[in-house]
Amino acid sequence: MTYDLGVNYKTKINATPVTFSAMCYNLTDKNYWDAHTGNGLILSNPRTFMLSAQFDL
Numbered sequence: 001m002t003y004d005l006g007v008n009y010k011t012k013i014n015a016t017p018v019t020f021s022a023m024c025y026n027l028t029d030k031n032y033w034d035a036h037t038g039n040g041l042i043l044s045n046p047r048t049f050m051l052s053a054q055f056d057l
Contacts, residue, residue: 002044003027017056024049 006023029047 002030002032013055019054019056021052021054022050 002025004023004025005027006021009020011018011020025048026045027047030044032044033041034044035041
């Protein structure tokens with residue numbers, strides 16, 4: 001089992017609504033084997049951070 005954590009923050013910049021998002025996948029950086037391809041095993045992805053911004057124009 002792995003843990004993921006994400007947060008969103010809504011604000012306005014010059015009257016334009018903006019949503020900032022941050023996500024962390026595999027928070028504990030756990031190594032495991034994944035049968036993702038169906039025919040074989042691959043090593044899990046390491047801890048991964050993602051940031052994004054959505055502007056509602």
